[in-house]
Amino acid sequence: MNVLLVYAHPEPRSLNGSLRDYTVRHLREAGHAVQVSDLYAMKWKAEVDAGDNTASEPGARFHPSEDSRIAFQRGTQSADIAREQDKLRWADAVILQFPLWWFSMPAIMKGWVDRVYAYGFAYGVGEHSDMHWGDRYGEGTLAGKRAMLVVSAGGWAPHYGPRGVNGLIDHLLFPIQHGVLFYPGFDVLPPHVIYRTGKIGEGNYAEVRDALGRRLDTLFTAAPIPFRKQNGGDYSIPDLTLKPGLAPDATGLDVHLAGH
Amino acid sequence: MNVLLVYAHPEPRSLNGSLRDYTVRHLREAGHAVQVSDLYAMKWKAEVDAGDNTASEPGARFHPSEDSRIAFQRGTQSADIAREQDKLRWADAVILQFPLWWFSMPAIMKGWVDRVYAYGFAYGVGEHSDMHWGDRYGEGTLAGKRAMLVVSAGGWAPHYGPRGVNGLIDHLLFPIQHGVLFYPGFDVLPPHVIYRTGKIGEGNYAEVRDALGRRLDTLFTAAPIPFRKQNGGDYSIPDLTLKPGLAPDATGLDVHLAGH
Secondary structure, eight states: OEEEEEEOOSOTTSHHHHHHHHHHHHHHHTTOEEEEEETTTTTOOOOOOGGGBTTOOTTSOOOHHHHHHHHHHHTOBOHHHHHHHHHHHHOSEEEEEEEOBTTBOOHHHHHHHHHHSOBTTTBSOSOBSSSOBOSOSSOSTTTTOEEEEEEEOSSOGGGGSTTBTTOOHHHHTHHHIIIIIITTTOEEOOOEEEOOGGGOSTTTHHHHHHHHHHHHHTTTTSOOOOBOOIIIIIBOTTTOBBOTTSSTTOOGGGGGBTTO | OEEEEEEOOSOTTSHHHHHHHHHHHHHHHTTOEEEEEETTTTTOOOOOOGGGBTTOOTTSOOOHHHHHHHHHHHTOBOHHHHHHHHHHHHOSEEEEEEEOBTTBOOHHHHHHHHHHSOBTTTBSOSOBSSSOBOSOSSOSTTTTOEEEEEEEOSSOGGGGSTTBTTOOHHHHTHHHIIIIIITTTOEEOOOEEEOOGGGOSTTTHHHHHHHHHHHHHTTTTSOOOOBOOIIIIIBOTTTOBBOTTSSTTOOGGGGGBTTO
16 A cells, blocks of 8 residues: 655654654555655745745735635646645555644644645535535545554653643644544544653663554554544534534534544 | 734735734724734744754754753744744733634744744743642743734634534634643633634624724733643642542543633
């Protein structure tokens, strides 16, 4: 299968750098084809701006989503954006690997999302009317592909537990897992989170590496997070709220999981 | 009072640009001093890298948090970072204004957080031991100051409601409001969210503007979100989990609100 690893860490000689190299090696040894988008090495441009449409008129008012739509439709997107979209089309699975900075991804990776996720590619796909609010949340361009986060964090696992001070990791990652990955169609696997990175050294690196390896081994077989599909009948249209009777006892972000 | 507006939109002739100008004018008319960090206009660098420490040695291994600590302590931070920290020290209230892109802030603003929030300034503050896990979540360098998000979104308000398909807006913003703002000490006001931005034009702009104005009028009097303080007795140390008996009926991110 084809795997795209989107990776953001500024220092190759870091824990993340080692795990990136291991991931590529491990997946290739298992027979997969791997491409890496190493955003720092690529000097990825993080800022959405008028230059993302190579045919934008100087001085014209820039409208991020409308300009994105036009550039995607007419084939005038900046080449770096189009290349990443091609990699996403090629991939059967996508891994986003990053250190958790301020409870989200580093800016350079957010800029990859902001720019690569064009109108017509990642959103604005399918019929948009009062009857059908687009092909999204379980449908869309990237449907049928799998995605997984590999995240490193300095804090302890209990700090990210159901009652941990930082907030539950699944909820902190919801804007990414549900909003960035499930939205354009990915089946999203549970995240692989590596805690207490400051305590990882020669004595326990092999253990950390092998735990990641086991997750990579089930990249194409593990059960995805059961996010509810927008157009699967669970949500009213056009207000897009969960129908009464579903998840009667759940509150918060977990209402969007089937079975709650 | 002193207000810092951190603003991220690539087009000055946008709804966000108009509301930024209005905010500055409205606050000054009320007698406040205002500074604006217009990140696109400043060509803010979004990527954390070794250059953020002007005294970093070429070829040395870069460690984001350790290098940040050293540069902050020795006064060798990049000038753009130090300037923003000075603005934060000066401010009595900070407003972050941005369009919601993929359920979070634009990359350029995430890069403002990643770079300005240095070790020793926004984290790594106070005693760190098994008895006291730093001055954070309600304590820290920015304690006593207020912060508020002003966010624009294309979708409808019900889509961001308690059972809306996107997830509740308060939960989507939790990594920012709790993890970025409350963490270094800010009192965080409820966000001001402007929905259905595509439907705002000459006919209803005044209404949208005035609603924001009313929020600005209570910037220094409105009640903050009652996030629990880490060191206020609600959390066990060092596992930093909410003590048994607190929030017995709540689940999810709301357990971190006092009164639940």
